[in-house]
Amino acid sequence: DGGITQSPKYLFRKEGQNVTLSCExxxxxxxxxxxxxxxxxxxxxIYYSQIxxxxxxxxxxxxxxxxxxxxxxxxxxxxxxxxxxxxxxxxASSSGRAAFGELFFGEGSRLTVL
Amino acid sequence: AQKVTQxxxxxxxxxxxxxxxxxxxxxxxxxxYLFWYKQPPSGELVFLIRRNSFDEQxxxxxxxxxxxxKSTSSFNFTIxxxxxxxxxxxxxxLSERTGANNLFFGTxxxxxxxx
Numbered sequence: 027d028g029g030i031t032q033s034p035k036y037l038f039r040k041e042g043q044n045v046t047l048s049c050e051x052x053x054x055x056x057x058x059x060x061x062x063x064x065x066x067x068x069x070x071x072i073y074y075s076q077i078x079x080x081x082x083x084x085x086x087x088x089x090x091x092x093x094x095x096x097x098x099x100x101x102x103x104x105x106x107x108x109x110x111x112x113x114x115x116x117x118a119s120s121s122g123r124a125a126f127g128e129l130f131f132g133e134g135s136r137l138t139v140l
Numbered sequence: 141a142q143k144v145t146q147x148x149x150x151x152x153x154x155x156x157x158x159x160x161x162x163x164x165x166x167x168x169x170x171x172x173y174l175f176w177y178k179q180p181p182s183g184e185l186v187f188l189i190r191r192n193s194f195d196e197q198x199x200x201x202x203x204x205x206x207x208x209x210k211s212t213s214s215f216n217f218t219i220x221x222x223x224x225x226x227x228x229x230x231x232x233x234l235s236e237r238t239g240a241n242n243l244f245f246g247t248x249x250x251x252x253x254x255x
Binding site: 030057066067068069070071074076082084085114116118123124125126127128129130131132133134 | 144149172173177182183184185186187190231233235236237239240241242243244245246247248
């Protein structure tokens with residue numbers, strides 16, 4: 027089935043550690059996104075990529091890093107510089123720019139910092 | 141600056157009741173796009189509808205309908221004859237033509253349909 031796969035679903039991290047969240051899509055979409063969701067808040071954009079080997083910062087990129095070496099993959103690293111990393115992270119993809127169509131989302135990764 | 145307000149944090153209805161979820165937006169762009177997404181307990185957001193600023197026609201899709209009114213900057217969502225499967229968090233979102241790579245989401249409305 028076509029879709030977006032995020033892993034792991036749940037992740038625990040000690041303070042000071044970097045963690046990488048995986049996002050893979052088989053929809054042949056050019057664009058991929060990472061959003062952060064906190065309780066009672068909307069989704070906020072961390073990074074997006076419109077094409078392989080290119081990515082742009084979103085509204086809350088500090089403390090995060092990404093890479094886009096393959097069309098189908100867009101991993102997110104939460105670094106130790108992220109002050110409050112405990113959150114629900116959602117990966118999405120689209121065939122064009124976000125405004126012009128539908129975003130397809132994965133089921134998310136819940137990160138808890140102990 | 142763009143902003144999306146969903147004033148209803150949580151709504152509970154009894155099955156078969158109609159329910160309207162409110163969405164008010166702010167933007168300076170004359171060209172913009174409005175969306176509704178559903179987030180079931182499984183976590184992923186599911187696309188429901190997209191509307192551009194030049195199309196104020198109301199839309200109906202089965203039990204779902206949307207009312208877009210530019211005069212009041214609102215894009216409300218109505219579920220008719222609600223069902224338990226409609227229980228989810230619903231997000232309204234806005235994208236402007238000048239920032240078309242990003243969607244600005246409201247804080248969501250949690251709908252619980254009681255059997």
